[in-house]
Amino acid sequence: MANITTNFNDRTIEYEQLLNDFKILLKKNALKFTIQREIILETLYTSDEHLTPESLHNLIQQKFPKLKIGIATVYRTLSLLEESNIVTSLSFGAQGKKYELGAKNHHDHLICTECGSITEFVDEEIEKRQDKIANKLGFNMQDHSMQIYGICKDCQN
Amino acid sequence: MANITTNFNDRTIEYEQLLNDFKILLKKNALKFTIQREIILETLYTSDEHLTPESLHNLIQQKFPKLKIGIATVYRTLSLLEESNIVTSLSFGAQGKKYELGAKNHHDHLICTECGSITEFVDEEIEKRQDKIANKLGFNMQDHSMQIYGICKDCQN
DNA sequence: GTCGCTGCAAAGTCTTTGCAGAGAG
DNA sequence: CTCTCTGCAAAGACTTTGCAGCGAC
Numbered sequence: 001m002a003n004i005t006t007n008f009n010d011r012t013i014e015y016e017q018l019l020n021d022f023k024i025l026l027k028k029n030a031l032k033f034t035i036q037r038e039i040i041l042e043t044l045y046t047s048d049e050h051l052t053p054e055s056l057h058n059l060i061q062q063k064f065p066k067l068k069i070g071i072a073t074v075y076r077t078l079s080l081l082e083e084s085n086i087v088t089s090l091s092f093g094a095q096g097k098k099y100e101l102g103a104k105n106h107h108d109h110l111i112c113t114e115c116g117s118i119t120e121f122v123d124e125e126i127e128k129r130q131d132k133i134a135n136k137l138g139f140n141m142q143d144h145s146m147q148i149y150g151i152c153k154d155c156q157n
Numbered sequence: 158m159a160n161i162t163t164n165f166n167d168r169t170i171e172y173e174q175l176l177n178d179f180k181i182l183l184k185k186n187a188l189k190f191t192i193q194r195e196i197i198l199e200t201l202y203t204s205d206e207h208l209t210p211e212s213l214h215n216l217i218q219q220k221f222p223k224l225k226i227g228i229a230t231v232y233r234t235l236s237l238l239e240e241s242n243i244v245t246s247l248s249f250g251a252q253g254k255k256y257e258l259g260a261k262n263h264h265d266h267l268i269c270t271e272c273g274s275i276t277e278f279v280d281e282e283i284e285k286r287q288d289k290i291a292n293k294l295g296f297n298m299q300d301h302s303m304q305i306y307g308i309c310k311d312c313q314n
Numbered sequence: 315g316t317c318g319c320t321g322c323a324a325a326g327t328c329t330t331t332g333c334a335g336a337g338a339g
Numbered sequence: 340c341t342c343t344c345t346g347c348a349a350a351g352a353c354t355t356t357g358c359a360g361c362g363a364c
Contacts, residue, residue, distance in 0.1 A: 032318055032363050053354080070321040075354060091248040110296050119294060126286050133278055134305055139267050141307040148291055150298040189338050189343055210329080227346040232329060319362075326355070336345075 015045050018086075018101075025084055036069050040077045041086075050090060050098040050118050053078055090145065108146040114155035172202050175243075175258075182241055193226050197234045201244060207255040207275050210235055247275075247302065265303040271312035 022041055026033050043060050044051065051059070057074045060067075078099055081087040089097040090109065098118075108126070110119040126146065134141035179198055183190050200217050201208065208216070214231045217224070235256055238244040245259035247266065255275075265283070267276040283303065291298035 030318080034319060034363070036320070068321070072322080072355075073320060076319085079355095110291070110294060112296075113299060119296070121290055121294065123286055123290055126283055129280055129283050129286075130303075130305055133280055134267065134307060137267060137276065137278065138310040138313075139269075139276070139305065139307050140309075140313055141305055142270060143307070144303070144305040146287075146301070146303040148287055148296065148298055148301040150291060150296050150300070152297075153295040156295075156297055187339095187343085191338070191344060193345070225346070229330075229347080230345060233344085236330095316364090317362105318364100320360090322358090324355105324357085327353080328351100329353100330349105330351070332349085333347090334345105336343105338343080339341090 015042070018045060022084075022086060025086075031080075035067070036073050037077055037080075039064060039067070039069065040074060041081070044081075044087060044099065044101050050100045052098050056099070088143075088145075090147075108148075110148045110150070110152070112152035112155055113149050114151050117152055117154075119152065172199070175202060179241075179243060182243075188237075192224070193230050194234055194237075196221060196224070196226065197231060198238070198243070201238075201256065201258050207247060207257045209255050213256070245300075245302075247304075265305075267305045267307070267309070269309035269312055270306050271308050274309055274311075276309065 019038070019041065022037075023033055025031075026037075039060055040056065043056060043063065047056075047059060049055070053071065053074050056078075057069065057071050060069050060074070078087065078089075082089055082099070087099045087101055089099050091097045107120040107122045110121060111117075112119075130144050131141065133139075134144075176195070176198065179194075180190055182188075183194075196217055197213065200213060200220065204213075204216060206212070210228065210231050213235075214226065214228050217226050217231070235244065235246075239246055239256070242259055244256045246254040246256050248254045263284075264277040264279045267278060268274075269276075287301050288298065290296075291301075
């Protein structure tokens, strides 16, 4: 099973916190804390990638070959995590969504149209302008996302 | 059939141009100019909405009940138009894409999470920052898009 | 024990594809 | 005429759902 607490790298504490928050959230809503949910959260946390439901499922099967987690459970858990604002989904031109932990700092994305890689960035200036625009238009902003499409350094060879 | 040239409102000239560009593009690629393609382009132009393939198809069926345009043709034409950079697709959290004419001025989107309505805006400041960021990260920018999610004025009642 | 959760498979969506006939150039 | 395009229906890809047994609390 997911032996999370033995992982004493830099991010361990963050994860413990995340996990704890998740447990509290579950309890509040009379939901159950299951191994599947734990593994999905941990895998999302461990992976720096932006994962599709399918790639997340594959990753989990690699890491825990003995466990059989159904793809349906992955979808159900991702929906739950998204509703709870623990993860965020990104959808690009391509079909399907990618998920990432939303608890990490907010950021925007540079997406390479050649290799599909995603680079993250934050720009305070843009964040501020977004607030202003929403205000000006009487819009009650909940969230925002920005993508820049182009060709990344590596693919410009 | 699509009696486009009799539409003498403000936007007619723009449309004539658009149509012409499209014809040239088709010729260049040894593709054919068909009634279906014309109607799809015209409907996209006439509608101020951001259309899904399905809603576009419905609109066309309303406008031209005698013509039977298959949904497959709508998809195929939208792909063609997108490849040719005549339309742009937006994909949000929800499933499915929405298309809009890309020839119009660039702009970003405010999306209401209640009613799904889309408001457009442009902010020069943000545009500039985006260029800077792409440059700084060695990214060859081709395009970008920004969405602000929240609750629109009307839905805040 | 209860009641939510899971895996499986079946059912839904949305989108793409194969094909024979229609139609643009 | 040729060769692309179209509509139809079938196939695909991705996601959701129903259900019986399992497992957290």
